Amino acid sequence: MKIKRKIYDQIYKHIAEKEITMIIGPRQSGKTTIMKEVQRNLILEKKETVYLNLDIERDFSLLDSQEKLINYLKATIRSDYGYVFIDEFQKKKDAGIFLKGMYDMDLPYKFIISGSGSIELKEKTHESLAGRKRIFIVYPVSLEEFFLYKTEYRYNSLKEIHDFEPNKETVLLEEYMTYGGYPKVVITENKEEKYLIINEIVESFLHKDALALIKYEKLDDLQKLIKVLGTYNGSMIEYSNLSDAVGIAPQTIKNYIRYLEETHVVKRILPYSKKRIGEITKMPMLYFIDIGFLHYSLGTFGNLAKEKEGFLFQNIAWRILEEKHMHTGADINYWRTKDHQEVDFVIDYQDKLNAYEVKYSVSIVSTNALYSFRRRYKKAKLNIIVKDIKEDKFFKKESIEIIPYFLL
Template sequence: MIIQRYLLTTIKNSLKPGKVNVLIGARRTGKTFLLKQLMQELAIPHLWLNGEDINTQKVLAERSAANYRRLTSGVELLVIDEAQVLPEIGKVLKLMVDEIPTLKIIASGSSAFDLNAQIGEPLVGRAYWHELFPIAQTELKHHENLFQTIENLEERLIYGSYPELFQLETIVEKERYVNSLINSFLLKDILSFEGIRNAGKVRDLLQLIAFQLGKEVSYDELGRQLSMSKNTVEKYLDLLEKTFILKKVRGFSRNLRKEISKNSRWYFWDNGVRNALITDFKPLSLRQDVGELWENYLITERLKRLSYGEENKEYYFWRTYDQQEIDWIEVRNGEIEAYEFKWQKNTSKIPEAFAKGYPEAKFQVISKANYLDFIE
């Protein structure tokens, strides 16, 4: 099954001379495959370069307009895959944009940290940024009917939604693949950063976050458990977010007395990665963490929808010191929407403190009965 990725049309519509389209996302989310699909659909003269190839690095190292004109002669579109590997790629792309104004450019990479640092400033106002995630439910709705979606939900909560999983038939193959993701791909980028030499510590940190899924974490406590400083914990978590493994969600507050706003919760961009870290692929009927898996799934699927649909909303969790809480808050143009996630539908009511503090806010419980409206 070839799944039509949402960004295919978005990037196609964004290709313009004098602009760089930057495609970022975790390894194995299908960036290269998406770009090859795009090349087939466009059917225009193009040049494909791989930043990890030594010959590409040598050719681009001669930073002159004449060199780049020769390189792209007869080419309408230039694609540079794994662009984060190339030294000063932002300055290279700026020179190309300045000196070859008819050229369309796509650069892709698996590290937002590297690409933001290198491309952000040189290409201010000249770059469109696109983030590719594991397969989103909003992309699957054209490939499966409602009965199939319901039937496949449990596997997605357990094994996640990385593209290659959809080609595997057995749970043994899926478990093996998700385990290989962590060991062979996802930690590759963060371990390449200067000062990040201990793969064991990074994995231990991820395991601790996995066991605290959907709960506020204390950097001091994590540091004590890992025998590292609070600052090092924060540094590692920041890099894990910039390499698309984790997502940080802050606490919501408009300065009500009992609100918690300084703490954060961390979620995994993919349920399968989380379960692999704690070596637990048991079926839902045998698990004690179904609520946490459901919350993680809904939040990341919602974030995919918001990103692909370019819906600019702020998002938070909400909790008070006396344990009143709401799983998910969205704010746009001053309007507040609050959501509580329940695996089994019940009669949850809006917390009293929130209702009094934000009387105009909308409130809704998201369960298996209505979750597709929330994430598609």
């Protein structure tokens, strides 16, 4: 049984557009699987396709020149229009200029490309393909995708699983918080095999994606940084502290975190501040995109300590909000004052200001930070994200909405 990805329908719909379809994301997050599924469905519709993987020498050589590729496509695609898939496209030198030339020739081909080294691919194509592409980001399997797969698609939503199989929901939530969502990790049942897979994913990232960006002798520094960043997950980043811990310059730390962000290992969120007096305005906070990668960085992959569940649940809440707002243009921020009042997430979008606290424990306590936020931002809607449905008259009276994670 395959894992159904929510982003698939968006990508397949875009196939009808002239724009280049660009699929990026971390290594082994499911990009190639999605591309091949798109190709299979096009073939079922009697459409002609070509699939090139630039990891294969013969395929790579076809892109020696635009003329060589065009001649190959003319010989292979006999109908009036065809679909050209190119995997690992970041390996092509001058990728953006090459593809811009192909696009501007107005050829009878639709190009669908993907790349794991996202920073490299985006930098090679950003200016050259301005107005000629649409980017789709494929993350590892989301919590909802994981739950639906693990319940064999008997349900249509997280809420249905909560309503009909609450015990299963608890087991699955703990499993996701233990292993994360890389597709091969999800579909593998054996614990030892899961570890070997996540190890291979991290090693592949370091020796392929990272090595394309930094010198080989610097890989040890990057590995050290990744391990230290695991302890900063959901916390503010102090570059000087990281510099002391890892033993490299603060500017190099900033560069490496940028690499990790652009290759979709971590994500920085910035502080929210419109009234700057007493508010943190510069220090970013950091979250790992996949909990399995986070566990690996901490040396805890396959182990779920009870005292860490709240810490991991907050990461899940951020990921749900991140994917919900990814294509809306909305930013997810955090809010903190110099006297340590902190709101986990703030989303200011289309004249609606939402503040969120995340609470994993059964008892919901201490909303002082939310009240403090509303005193400064009168129109803010206050929310508490929880594990389960809670009815509390006090919070209703105070106009604070309690939102279970499965209703986000």
